[in-house]
Amino acid sequence: MLHLSRLTSLALTIALVIGAPLAFAAQPAPAVAPAGTAATSKAPLPLEELRTFAEVMDRIKAAYVEPVDDKTLLENAIKGMLSNLDPHSAYLGPEDFTELQESTSGEFGGLGIEVGAEDGFIKVVSPIDDTPASKAGIQAGDFIVKINGQPTRGQTMTEAVDKMRGKIGQKITLTLVRDGGTPFDVTLARAVIQVKSVKAQLLETGYAYIRITQFQVKTGEEVSKALAKLRKDNGKKLNGIILDLRNNPGGVLQAAVEVVDHFITKGLIVYTKGRIANSELRFSATGKDESEAVPMVVLINGGSASASEIVAGALQDQKRAVVMGTTSFGKGSVQTVLPLNNDRALKITTALYFTPNGRSIQAQGIVPDIEVRKAKITNEAEGDYFKEADLQGHLSNGNGGADKPTGSGAKPKAMPQDDDYQLAQALSLLKGLSITSGR
Template sequence: MKTRLPVLYGMLFGLLLGLFGTQIGPVLAERDEASAHLPLEELRTFAEVLGRIKKDYVEEVDDEDLLEGAIRGMLSSLDPHSAYLNRDEYRELQVGTSGEFGGLGIEVGMENGFIKVIAPIDDTPAARAGIQAGDLIVRIDDKPVKGMSLNDAINQMRGKPGSRISLTIIREGSDPLTLEIERAVIQVASVRSRSLEPGFGYVRISHFQARTPDDLRRAIGDLEQENDGRLKGLILDLRNNPGGMLNSAVKVADAFLDEGLVVYTEGRDQASRLDFSANPDELLGGAPLVVLVNAGSASASEIVAGALQDHRRAIIMGTQTFGKGSVQTVVPIDESRGLKLTTARYFTPDGRSIQAHGIVPDITVAQGELILARPAENAVKEADLIRGLDDADPAETESDGPVDRPLALEDYQLSEALNVLKGVVLFQSDRAG
């Protein structure tokens, strides 16, 4: 055994050099101090296992596949968000931040060996099929996901636009569901807006991309033009927003703040402490703001909600957020591969950790369905009375036009947020008067 170890160490070093190319030299040079504390006994075990597989496994295994599998296993043992990115995965990560990619349109993570839906993205095949935040995907095309890595599951869900895929999901309170979904090229419009009532605007951010802050500013400018140059109040909808780029989240929070800390990060390394602060020129001129969140609001969404909550700039409404408050740094290995490594945690301006806690709303409002009460069938009306007077001009009260549905019938949480927003505006007007 002892005579074989140097050979195995040489083989291991050679394979690592072949896998990472010229990257090994600089990495080793930067880690001289850490190398003095290498777990030699564990490395001996690793080398022994590697040698045994090379010698005795039933089929010949490619060296690069063996070591890539070892690296994947090493990273997957850390947390659900650290991962090795091969050529395809590294390219997909770069494409995803641009706002256009292929697939179903869901943000997912791992939970107890199953794929958990963090949030469906608006106007995508997944959202149209009825997939919801919190769903557990247990089968993909009748193949169990138990035992799959997150990357393997994502790769199976991606495919040629127009091709179909079957997902079996478990949803709390219902029997397992099987959904047939057609893949598509996902083009995410990250910002949408509309006026709810005169003076009251609504902005929905579905994902934080590089262009999101600029799109937000344009959307608010358009809303102001629609409302005589000024908004009385605004609702910012971050429900089912799975996150995205940190810098975009900071700029979105900055758009509603004049000064102060937005978010900071802390990790083991002192260099991981980064502070992100707001600049002057708040967009709304101090107009009241309500932010809607739910369990599908994660990461960058939680940064925005937490910052606005700590600065008392907005009322946070909805349900508790997802609680993804860790920072992933993409470390390139070479031009086509990399590591996604969790290096720090996010903290709100008041020092609250987002990780595993999420953001608790100021006002908790669960999503519900409003059912209008029907009038009693036997209720007596004026028209039913004997010798009751007829309408002098029935034509004046009849209408063939469309009847607006109450907002609460479409979106109960949004309707409640609008009621709160109008209440704040009224309160401020009374104080000013």
Template sequence: MSKPTLQKVAVYTLGALTGVALSLSVQTIAADKKDDALPVQSIRTMAEVYGQIKANYYQDKSDAELFEGAMKGMVADLDPHSEYMDKKGYADLKENTSGEFGGLGMEIGSEDGFVKVIAPIEDTPAERAGVKSGDFIAKINNESTRGMTVSQAVKKMRGKPGTDITLTLSRKNVDKPIVVKLTRAVIKVKSVRHHLLQPGYGYIRISQFQERTVAALNEAAQALTKQNKAPLKGLIVDLRDDPGGLLNGAVGVSAAFLPEGVPVVSTKGRDGKVGMVLKATPGDYKLSAGRDPLDGLPAEIKTVPLAVLINAGSASASEIVAGALQDHKRAVVVGTQSFGKGSVQTVLPLSNGSAVKLTTSLYYTPSDRSIQAQGIVPDVEVKDKDRLDESREADLVGHIGNPTGGEEVNSSISADDYKPDTSKSESKNKKLTDEERSSRRVPNPAKDDQLRKALELVKSPDQYQKSLGLAAKNPKWKKIKEDEKSGKEEKGK
């Protein structure tokens, strides 16, 4: 896809599992090759199924209901991220990309037929009620969610701000179901926040990639420099539990730290053909004409020692940023292996006001690594012993495999790995107080092993330099490169 086309239609989409933060494409479907002959027998069989339902089903179903169900099933069977959206679903998706919407404030996905919380969003009804990453939503207002799609669950949890809803949660290592009552609210997501950890060393947290994320990153960097009263000596970018969002945001955030013009991410579609290559240039991350959102960025941000924090909740846009900075040896990546969502979803509006979200290609890092079902391997692995549960792309039924032969990574944490104290599980289910929520948002290296290690690295030039690119020596990374090499040699014979 050419650069002008990319700028004309909106960029591709990211977003982990739920597609909560997606860019929107206004393009129409165009055939690149002659249509194959119609599958007459399959169409005949489908017509027979339709006829049997109309004639014998115990309820009279309208034609619109039957055909919408058929379209949903056809798309949903492709992979976990493709989806047919009715008019309301499409409207909800467009609300989410603006960073303001009504609901409870959590990222959800589907795992083995159950609705699962990927991450509660900061300062929302879900977080205030104590909903945690890894919780399964067993019931919504006493209705079982078993077999419920993500879209159906989202519709049931949304409603008029100020109205109440009751969720029944199942949590690992907690014997009894957890029942929480939440009040719906207009969710205003602030995707970037910052903090000066100590003189000279800053921290920037990105919770989602939205329309204003690149500009907000710039503002945070300027604020940190002003607060420090001198150029920063080191910086930590926290992408943990960031489920993704707009591709433009990922390219722009990467561009803030990389030399202008270097590649950030590429895509490959059918038959491994390269679709587009996005670089650290304003034309590849600006959403509209006008001022570059990175204008006025402090100069030292391009060269200051940089650490990036990731974990199993870091997906798509987060993985693109971490992968680009890692490949260019611009940052040391610290934490645990990321989620592994390396597929591109494009939202294609349909003539009746609905839309279809289709996986159209896969993402690749600048060194031609596929993120899909593997994720980003950290340069320095530091586990989080408080994280009791996690899920990854490779856990999803019907997921797309890694095309370069990379080792797929499933959930790794179990009750046997870390034996938490469950005797006080009841106390963990209480709602968070304002003081507790506030303290959780203030980064504290003394209580955060991953953050502490990242700070140590950016403060120690020798350790920092030795850690840059360490992931390339990881056996999982090495396996990818060996598979790629043997594949090319075999092809050349």
């Protein structure tokens, strides 16, 4: 049941984590780690600390201003035990566990944002494409300072997530701070989030664009189908491919491995190191490169996390692609979901993953080969230049080509690269690589 968390996020209803039982396994693995695999010997129980725990529980029950039942106290104790390990470990109640299982199917209810915690605040890691959050203009790096008017400062991630959950169609107001500016409100309605993980099109003849929004169970299969359709639409071998992983918060480990496998013929893709059985894994290419080894550029940014970093790091280390954009998020840990009784589960960090060259991305991220920051594109109006073909009595083209006077030619169709500076730069680089490689 190995998977990569997308951070402690709003998935589930607001995109909480990645993976479902059917998708967790990178290889067949037991649902729960066998006893004795985490340590060679068990330390004796800390009796003094257990006595303190029991005493605290009794004091709360006796003195707290309102009655608190044993079940609530024990569940809160479990949540605290996990939340203090790292930002990605958590106790999943029945509802959370069910939503976690649904998240990798690509359909769940919520806002469509991935969040993490930073300095006591809730920070947007990335909005998911075509969701209420992305349509409302929420951006990676925004801080959520209030939820329906209530400050988030000092709240746990679980508390903030619970407040952002709700019925489909209900409206919620988030107060955001962007780049240290003045707080502003965004009101949006919760919706059923249907996420298509792969989008693809030809930017120009010969140049393919593939965007992966997150890594779901079938993402590898979807990329394979996209490559086949792009080749068919182009009518011949492609000249180059842009793989866009910007604002992709991650997903299922196996899906990331499958995606890389579509672009390389041999070599290591990723490996993991941990303490429990089956946490030390190695994944290598199977030799089924479907990209025909054409030049390739991978786009990343600060919203590219987890499985996205596995893909970018592998293609970078294998010298298969030029990585362009800005440094990625830096989540290099693997979470395992351990089912408990009563439809509950633990999601705990069990391993770190490493790129083929042995790099740990944890808290550092993937540094692009070429840094290109986000910028606005402003197209200047082209002046009505007087051309040779406008001159009366001009000579015709010696090779029989048609004259091209001022204003001739159809207006080009609007394309994604027209107002996406990073994508435009990636396309320009790809064209250069294609020319120099003789394609």
